[in-house]
Amino acid sequence: MAVMPATENNPLYVQGYLILRGFMNSRLLSELRDSAEALWEAEGENAGAEFRMEPGARRLANLCDKGDVFRRIVVMPEILAAIGEIIQNPFKLSSLNARSTNPFSADAQPLHCDTGGIADEKGFWVANTVWMLNDFTSENGATRVVPGSHHWRKLPQEVMADPQAPHPDQILVTGKAGDVVVMNAHAWHGGTANRTAHPRRALHGFYTRHDKPQQQYQKKLLGAETLKILTAEQRQVLAIDDPLNDELSATGHSRSGFLK
Ligand SMILES: O=C(O)CCC(=O)C(=O)O
Numbered sequence: 001m002a003v004m005p006a007t008e009n010n011p012l013y014v015q016g017y018l019i020l021r022g023f024m025n026s027r028l029l030s031e032l033r034d035s036a037e038a039l040w041e042a043e044g045e046n047a048g049a050e051f052r053m054e055p056g057a058r059r060l061a062n063l064c065d066k067g068d069v070f071r072r073i074v075v076m077p078e079i080l081a082a083i084g085e086i087i088q089n090p091f092k093l094s095s096l097n098a099r100s101t102n103p104f105s106a107d108a109q110p111l112h113c114d115t116g117g118i119a120d121e122k123g124f125w126v127a128n129t130v131w132m133l134n135d136f137t138s139e140n141g142a143t144r145v146v147p148g149s150h151h152w153r154k155l156p157q158e159v160m161a162d163p164q165a166p167h168p169d170q171i172l173v174t175g176k177a178g179d180v181v182v183m184n185a186h187a188w189h190g191g192t193a194n195r196t197a198h199p200r201r202a203l204h205g206f207y208t209r210h211d212k213p214q215q216q217y218q219k220k221l222l223g224a225e226t227l228k229i230l231t232a233e234q235r236q237v238l239a240i241d242d243p244l245n246d247e248l249s250a251t252g253h254s255r256s257g258f259l260k
Contacts, residue, residue, distance in 0.1 A: 091127070098202065213248040
């Protein structure tokens with residue numbers, strides 16, 4: 001996989017996203033899909049409750065506590081390398097969630113920046129990975145992105161009369177099950193409506209700079225058994241032994257780009 005420095009020649013820097021085509025092999029894809037479905041089944045109407053519920057979509061939260069396969073993907077070297085091209089400082093996992101848009105759901109997300117944040121004087125501080133567990137098509141709720149908008153240092157709601165409306169420069173990120181989108185999460189983006197009879201499922205591995213709070217404070221949310229079996233690398237990426245993260249995240253002011 002070619003991950004490049006943050007320069008004008010780097011599409012991740014210029015456009016704000018990169019698609020790692022066929023990143024998941026079929027075994028990993030099935031394992032992730034089956035694990036997510038089993039959790040939706042088991043958690044029922046409480047699914048996603050550790051973070052936020054969303055109309056028209058099933059969600060899951062705190063996935064690093066819910067299976068080895070989830071803990072493995074957040075530390076994959078190619079993923080960490082790509083995130084490091086966006087957040088050029090030490091970074092950590094902020095959360096690992098799943099989101100599945102319901103069949104025939106007209107609910108779509110407004111354009112937003114994750115955690116409602118724009119780049120600051122130190123640069124970009126949020127990055128997301130969208131793991132396609134299904135094909136993303138123009139019909140089933142693929143993510144829309146406004147390429148380059150992460151450089152504008154403005155939120156959609158400050159500029160657009162209606163962030164729910166289509167933006168003239170938006171594109172739909174389509175792809176195949178097994179692809180992973182790496183995205184500068186300051187880029188304006190959002191899930192679209194699903195006009196098909198099948199759910200559109202994805203995982204979101206969300207990362208933030210070391211000096212910002214985690215969206216989901218991993219040290220508090222992970223159970224004692226999980227904490228015991230984390231590898232050294234997982235502990236580091238999840239900021240388990242990081243006093244600054246304790247200070248920043250313990251107050252529990254986790255934010256979404258738009259969900260209340
Ligand atoms: O699932 C998607 O297509 C995008 C989701 C997203 O941007 C969010 O939930 O904040």
